Amino acid sequence: xxxxxxxxxxxxxxxxxxxxRGIDIAIPKGQFVALVxxxxxxxxxxxxxxxxxxxITSGAIxxxxxxxxxxxxxxxxxxxVFQSYALYPHMTVEKNLTYSLRLxxxxxxxxxxxxxxxxxxxxxxxxxDRYPRELSGGQRQRVAMGRAIIRNPKAFLFxxxxxxxxxxLRVHMRAEVRKLHNSLGATSVYVTHDQIEAMTMADHVVVxxxxxxxxxxxxxxxxxxxxxxxxxxxxxxxxxxxxxxxVTEAGDRVRLTLPGDPIVSFAGHRPAGEAVTVGLRPEHLxxxxxxxxxxxxxxxxxxxxxxxxxxxxVTETEPMLTIAANMSxxxxxxxxxxxxxxxxxxxxxxxTSEAALQSL
Amino acid sequence: xxxxxxxKRWLLLAIAVVLVAIYLFPLYWMYVTALKTNTETFxxxxxxxxxxxxxxxxxxxxxxxxxSFIQNSLVIACGTVTLVVLFGTxxxxxxxxxxxxxxxxxxxxxxxxxVLPASLMVTPIFVAFSQxxxxxWPRTGTILATAANKLPLYIVLVRAAxxxxxxxxxxAALVDGNSRIGAFLSISVPLARNGILxxxxxxxxxxxxxxxxxxxxxxxxxxxxxxxGLQFFVGPNASDWTGIMTFAAIYVxxxxxxxxxxxxxxxxxxxxxxxx
Amino acid sequence: MLRFNRVFRDGGGFDSALVLLxxxxxxxxxxFPLIYNLVISxxxxxxxxxxxxxxPFVGLENYRDIVNDPLFWPVVRNTILFVGVSVVFQxxxxxxxxxxxxxxxxxxxxxxxxxxxxxxxxGLVVGAIWGWLLAxxxxxxxxxxxxxxxxxxxxxxxxxxxxxxxxxxxxxxxLGVPFNMIxxxxxxxxxxxxxxxxxxxxxxxRLQRFFTITLPxxxxxxxxxxxxxxxxxxxxxDLFAALTQGGPSNASNVLQYWSWELAFREYRIGHGSVxxxxxxxxxxxxxxxxxxxxxxEHVV
Numbered sequence: 001x002x003x004x005x006x007x008x009x010x011x012x013x014x015x016x017x018x019x020x021r022g023i024d025i026a027i028p029k030g031q032f033v034a035l036v037x038x039x040x041x042x043x044x045x046x047x048x049x050x051x052x053x054x055x056i057t058s059g060a061i062x063x064x065x066x067x068x069x070x071x072x073x074x075x076x077x078x079x080x081v082f083q084s085y086a087l088y089p090h091m092t093v094e095k096n097l098t099y100s101l102r103l104x105x106x107x108x109x110x111x112x113x114x115x116x117x118x119x120x121x122x123x124x125x126x127x128x129d130r131y132p133r134e135l136s137g138g139q140r141q142r143v144a145m146g147r148a149i150i151r152n153p154k155a156f157l158f159x160x161x162x163x164x165x166x167x168x169l170r171v172h173m174r175a176e177v178r179k180l181h182n183s184l185g186a187t188s189v190y191v192t193h194d195q196i197e198a199m200t201m202a203d204h205v206v207v208x209x210x211x212x213x214x215x216x217x218x219x220x221x222x223x224x225x226x227x228x229x230x231x232x233x234x235x236x237x238x239x240x241x242x243x244x245x246x247v248t249e250a251g252d253r254v255r256l257t258l259p260g261d262p263i264v265s266f267a268g269h270r271p272a273g274e275a276v277t278v279g280l281r282p283e284h285l286x287x288x289x290x291x292x293x294x295x296x297x298x299x300x301x302x303x304x305x306x307x308x309x310x311x312x313x314v315t316e317t318e319p320m321l322t323i324a325a326n327m328s329x330x331x332x333x334x335x336x337x338x339x340x341x342x343x344x345x346x347x348x349x350x351x352t353s354e355a356a357l358q359s360l
Numbered sequence: 361x362x363x364x365x366x367x368k369r370w371l372l373l374a375i376a377v378v379l380v381a382i383y384l385f386p387l388y389w390m391y392v393t394a395l396k397t398n399t400e401t402f403x404x405x406x407x408x409x410x411x412x413x414x415x416x417x418x419x420x421x422x423x424x425x426x427x428s429f430i431q432n433s434l435v436i437a438c439g440t441v442t443l444v445v446l447f448g449t450x451x452x453x454x455x456x457x458x459x460x461x462x463x464x465x466x467x468x469x470x471x472x473x474x475v476l477p478a479s480l481m482v483t484p485i486f487v488a489f490s491q492x493x494x495x496x497w498p499r500t501g502t503i504l505a506t507a508a509n510k511l512p513l514y515i516v517l518v519r520a521a522x523x524x525x526x527x528x529x530x531x532a533a534l535v536d537g538n539s540r541i542g543a544f545l546s547i548s549v550p551l552a553r554n555g556i557l558x559x560x561x562x563x564x565x566x567x568x569x570x571x572x573x574x575x576x577x578x579x580x581x582x583x584x585x586x587x588x589g590l591q592f593f594v595g596p597n598a599s600d601w602t603g604i605m606t607f608a609a610i611y612v613x614x615x616x617x618x619x620x621x622x623x624x625x626x627x628x629x630x631x632x633x634x635x636x
Numbered sequence: 637m638l639r640f641n642r643v644f645r646d647g648g649g650f651d652s653a654l655v656l657l658x659x660x661x662x663x664x665x666x667x668f669p670l671i672y673n674l675v676i677s678x679x680x681x682x683x684x685x686x687x688x689x690x691x692p693f694v695g696l697e698n699y700r701d702i703v704n705d706p707l708f709w710p711v712v713r714n715t716i717l718f719v720g721v722s723v724v725f726q727x728x729x730x731x732x733x734x735x736x737x738x739x740x741x742x743x744x745x746x747x748x749x750x751x752x753x754x755x756x757x758x759g760l761v762v763g764a765i766w767g768w769l770l771a772x773x774x775x776x777x778x779x780x781x782x783x784x785x786x787x788x789x790x791x792x793x794x795x796x797x798x799x800x801x802x803x804x805x806x807x808x809x810x811l812g813v814p815f816n817m818i819x820x821x822x823x824x825x826x827x828x829x830x831x832x833x834x835x836x837x838x839x840x841x842r843l844q845r846f847f848t849i850t851l852p853x854x855x856x857x858x859x860x861x862x863x864x865x866x867x868x869x870x871x872x873x874d875l876f877a878a879l880t881q882g883g884p885s886n887a888s889n890v891l892q893y894w895s896w897e898l899a900f901r902e903y904r905i906g907h908g909s910v911x912x913x914x915x916x917x918x919x920x921x922x923x924x925x926x927x928x929x930x931x932x933e934h935v936v
Contacts, residue, residue: 053531073534086532090550100536147536157535372741379733380750386765386810387753389776393768402774405783447661450654458651466655468927473666475923479873479892480912481666483899484673490686508665511658540650569758571874576900587760587874594764594878601768608761619756623749626756627818 010059034202079148087132229354266346279347393605433585439503440567456522474512498578521555677909730816751814763878766807797887823857863926
């Protein structure tokens with residue numbers, strides 16, 4: 001497998017601040033990688049080091065096997081789409097698109113032809129002679145994309161490119177970016193703080209926190225098998241519920257610190273008496289009409305939020321739990337609710353290290 | 361804004377016009393005097409409007425030797441602006457882009473040098489220049505000293521213009537394959553163009569009115585600028601006031617025209633630079 | 637070449653080089669003279685020794701001479717008077733105008749901008765014009781105050797020793813008002829309108845709003861404008877050259893003009909430097925206060 005981008009042991013200090021702490025990522029050609037994490041986790045910094053806009057303290061960046069760690073941006077042959085789009089306001093759309101070509105000395109006529117071709121692909125048809133200030137947000141976004149595509153670079157970098165668009169357009173552009181990636185056979189690294197964007201677009205998701213990669217892998221792997229409480233809480237919407245619990249004598253059940261000390265069973269075995277954090281995804285709490293045997297909880301209702309397709313029930317417990325239920329008018333007036341849990345969907349985390357606990 | 365009723369707004373406008381008129385009366389008086397005959401100038405009571413307006417531009421220009429004065433003023437102003445733009449633009453850019461302790465120190469130094477009065481700096485400069493033999497080229501010496509005096513102000517103003525240019529634009533240019541110098545010249549400078557232009561014009565106008573250095577470093581009449589020339593005619597025993605006011609009017613009219621044309625931009629450039 | 641490329645063409649060396657270039661110029665033509673000035677103030681310098689490098693050091697003799705000079709204290713007093721009165725009037729008139737032009741009427745911004753015409757004029761020309769306005773026998777100011785019945789006698793603005801300094805102050809206030817007004821306008825504009833609306837709902841009168849909202853919120857701005865006013869007034873030289881030349885008999889002389897006179901009229905260059913050193917210390921003190929206050933502003 002040829003690696004298009006390879007990051008090995010990247011460390012970055014800003015003075016005394018340790019921004020990136022040993023980042024290793026291997027990206028094969030054609031892959032769409034999403035860097036995701038809360039703000040300040042270092043994902044944008046990491047992207048900028050790939051572009052060459054930030055130097056790194058130690059480690060290596062290789063593109064197609066060639067070490068480019070010390071190369072300036074202009075020699076890296078990488079394109080970047082900025083959050084603000086960074087369109088040159090004093091240039092027309094055409095000049096914006098062809099800026100990199102003109103720097104390379106591509107003849108005018110050929111640059112123009114390429115610009116028209118790109119405009120066709122990105123749907124900018126008649127806008128080549130406009131200035132960025134005359135374009136709508138979505139059109140600017142397309143110019144920024146076009147400017148990256150026209151160069152046919154070794155990799156595309158995206159720095160939260162959709163965050164300035166309104167919600168509807170964002171969903172539309174998500175699909176469009178991904179389609180473009182596929183049709184170009186490109187290699188892309190995409191930074192976002194929105195885990196839904198990461199999950200829906202990427203082949204490979206990298207979850208970062210405080211300069212460290214918490215977990216990386218295919219989107220569903222992260223969803224199904226989070227390695228720690230942070231990833232479990234970050235991936236999935238609404239976020240996973242966490243409740244403290246103690247493993248019972250039998251070793252395959254856990255007593256939750258909820259009113260009535262309910263006990264639920266989980267898949268596998270843990271030492272009796274172990275203090276754990278139990279993770280339950282809202283969508284794994286199945287609302288059942290009457291008390292059934294095994295793995296059910298009765299929970300007092302505090303608030304019901306309706307989105308139309310889904311209904312979210314917030315319980316009046318400490319901690320508060322969120323339950324995702326299908327639309328049902330009965331829930332609206334219910335004082336309490338019964339939910340059932342599949343033991344296979346009960347996640348256990350160590351209370352101190354927060355690491356996911358494997359079955360013994 | 362505080363809103364008011366229509367008639368009140370017009371009343372306010374009238375008061376504002378009166379205030380401006382009072383403030384600008386000295387300028388008006390300069391022009392009126394320049395147009396009066398010698399006898400009318402000394403009439404009592406003074407006439408607020410010239411009865412027999414006469415233009416004495418050519419007479420004053422020739423009698424007072426204004427050609428050489430104005431030419432020297434232009435030479436000094438152009439030289440100063442060239443040096444200031446050449447040295448100051450890049451410095452302003454660097455100070456706007458890089459955030460570090462060293463840059464803060466540099467900025468502090470620039471701000472401190474901005475306030476040094478020319479009248480106090482001229483003595484050591486005179487001594488040093490005479491030791492270096494620079495006084496043999498008095499206009500060059502004046503340009504060098506004036507540029508050093510105006511450079512900090514230009515840097516402060518243009519720095520404010522550069523901070524308005526988003527950093528990402530330049531980064532996009534770097535990723536697109538440009539070098540630092542290339543991105544500076546093709547992205548940052550064109551986008552800060554207005555600020556640079558207005559600041560340069562401001563420095564030009566100030567250098568055009570420069571007095572202390574020219575007075576102190578230039579002894580030869582043939583190289584002295586208009587300020588020194590004008591000073592020669594005023595003084596406690598001045599009598600040819602029509603001539604002096606004509607001289608002044610010829611000298612400042614171009615300055616005032618440039619100012620009125622660029623008024624809004626100069627004001628905004630000044631306020632953003634001075635306080636941020 | 638590769639190293640050069642890395643540092644200047646693509647690296648941070650580019651910014652540093654640009655900054656250092658200008659700093660080198662400033663160090664050579666501003667900072668060095670500043671220090672050289674100090675050196676000269678300890679030397680005996682006259683027309684004959686000016687071009688040589690080994691001038692006799694005389695220690696603090698120049699400083700003793702200046703402080704014991706009969707002119708020293710009168711000139712210091714004049715300088716304080718000049719700065720104090722100028723700054724107070726510039727600020728008061730500037731603030732009044734800034735408040736007035738904040739009102740809503742057509743052309744407010746444009747008319748306000750016209751005031752800067754005074755500021756852009758060469759100081760020497762302003763001096764010449766005021767010299768004519770204030771002329772003793774035929775000046776329009778004398779005619780005006782006489783016909784308004786304010787005085788019977790003509791006032792000899794420029795040649796009366798007890799008045800001449802005030803003539804320069806008048807011209808200086810005229811020069812300084814526009815700058816004060818514009819900077820204060822910026823400060824006023826920065827106060828959000830909803831704060832005033834909230835105060836009005838809370839029942840504050842116009843006057844109360846000025847004292848409880850405008851003034852407190854303008855504190856930093858006022859500090860900056862006062863420091864800049866002091867600095868610009870201490871820089872004022874051209875008006876003295878055009879109006880009174882420190883006269884009559886030094887009645888309107890101030891330190892910055894005296895320093896120049898000592899060096900360039902009487903060729904007592906060492907003595908001129910001493911006065912210059914005093915003044916520069918004062919200017920730097922005020923400027924430090926100003927820069928620190930604006931930096932502070934930034935953090936908040």
